[in-house]
Amino acid sequence: xxxxxxxxxxxxxxxxIASALSFVVLAVSVQLLLSVQQNxxxxxxxxxxxxxxxxxxxxxxxxxxxxxxxxCIPSALDSLLSQADxxxxxxxSAPEGxxxxxxxxxxxxxxxxxxxxxxxxxxxxxxxxxxxxxxxVIFEAPADSQTHSVLSESPSFxxxxxxxxxxxxxxxxxxxxxxxxxxxxxxxxxxxxxxGVYDLRIAYGVDQTxxxxxxxxxxxxEVSDWSAVRAVRLWLLVSSGSPVNGLGASAQNLVWPDGExxxxxxGGSVTDRALYQVFATTVAIERQM
Numbered sequence: 618x619x620x621x622x623x624x625x626x627x628x629x630x631x632x633x634i635a636s637a638l639s640f641v642v643l644a645v646s647v648q649l650l651l652s653v654q655q656n657x658x659x660x661x662x663x664x665x666x667x668x669x670x671x672x673x674x675x676x677x678x679x680x681x682x683x684x685x686x687x688x689c690i691p692s693a694l695d696s697l698l699s700q701a702d703x704x705x706x707x708x709x710s711a712p713e714g715x716x717x718x719x720x721x722x723x724x725x726x727x728x729x730x731x732x733x734x735x736x737x738x739x740x741x742x743x744x745x746x747x748x749x750x751x752x753x754v755i756f757e758a759p760a761d762s763q764t765h766s767v768l769s770e771s772p773s774f775x776x777x778x779x780x781x782x783x784x785x786x787x788x789x790x791x792x793x794x795x796x797x798x799x800x801x802x803x804x805x806x807x808x809x810x811x812x813g814v815y816d817l818r819i820a821y822g823v824d825q826t827x828x829x830x831x832x833x834x835x836x837x838x839e840v841s842d843w844s845a846v847r848a849v850r851l852w853l854l855v856s857s858g859s860p861v862n863g864l865g866a867s868a869q870n871l872v873w874p875d876g877e878x879x880x881x882x883x884g885g886s887v888t889d890r891a892l893y894q895v896f897a898t899t900v901a902i903e904r905q906m
Contacts, residue, residue: 662857662892669813670855670896673796676810677723677782681849681900684708684725688775689746689753697756698742706742706777708902709821709846712837714805717783718794719882720817721837723849725782728775729802737776745772778802787812792889793858813858815881815893818873822848822899850899854879860890871895 685708687694698706712722728744737743737758746753753772778801787793788809796814797807822831824845831847840846852873871879874897 658861659892662859662861665859666813666855666857666892666894669811669858670853670894673811673814673853673855674851674896674898676796676798677851678898678900680725680727680780680782681723682903683727684902685904686728687753687755687904688728688730688744688773690751693751693753694744695754697754699757707843708904709849710779710843711840712781712783715781715783715799715807717817718785719815720784721819723782723817723819723851725780727778727780729778731774731776733773735774737774742777744775746775747772776802782817784814784817790858793856813856814853815856816852816854816879818852820850821846822850846902847905848899848901851897853896855894855896857892861892 685706707726710724710726712724714724715722731737739758741758742755743758744753744755758776780801781799783797783799784794785797785807787795790812793812794815795809796811796817798810799805799807820834820836821840822834823840823842824830824847825832827845829847834850854871871893873879873895879893879895
């Protein structure tokens with residue numbers, strides 16, 4: 618027996634313990650990395666979703682607020698319209714002319730300013746206004762170029778234009794729906810505005826008593842007098858657009874603000890693993906308030 622001989626290196630027990638601890642540290646590190654990646658994917662999906670919602674709501678809000686507003690001081694307006702024309706001046710009107718992939722259609726009347734030296738097309742409801750809007754006249758554009766000295770200076774022209782917002786299949790992604798716009802000046806050609814808007818619900822705040830204040834919110838098919846609409850309430854179901862790994866249907870319990878469950882085209886809950894959220898806003902029509 619050699620009493621001067623010492624053990625070199627680690628014992629089998631020490632190696633086993635070190636290996637076990639290494640595996641634990643590695644497993645925790647991998648789990649932490651996967652968790653960080655998942656949180657990053659969710660954060661990016663939330664960012665896309667909120668950006669889509671913000672863009673859609675901002676676009677629609679600006680049009681609703683301006684619906685029917687004249688490009689001049691209302692008290693200075695001189696009307697040359699016949700009794701048959703006022704229907705063309707409704708701020709909000711019954712939706713028609715487009716078929717959405719799902720959801721409701723919003724139909725607005727907007728006054729669009731024409732370029733300088735451009736005359737309104739024949740039959741268009743137009744407003745001629747002086748600089749600052751101190752003098753203005755509304756009329757139906759004649760078939761030929763007629764001149765009437767009703768203003769003290771050369772005016773600018775604006776024409777009433779119907780604009781509709783609705784949902785249709787996205788141009789760039791067939792399995793995605795988008796918010797579209799169709800304008801009268803573009804012959805109703807559809808314009809894709811915001812991707813990822815899955816559903817659009819609309820209710821109209823109506824003054825039923827003539828008091829000037831809203832009494833009730835009604836669906837479009839329940840509105841009988843569109844001139845009594847004072848505000849528009851929007852509900853948008855918006856998608857992040859792309860799947861989020863690890864996000865299942867059970868992770869999203871989606872309901873409309875009235876408590877009704879959100880039902881997808883598949884007949885139930887989310888199946889594409891994208892992130893969805895319902896947004897709501899109410900917008901007053903400034904001309905009607």
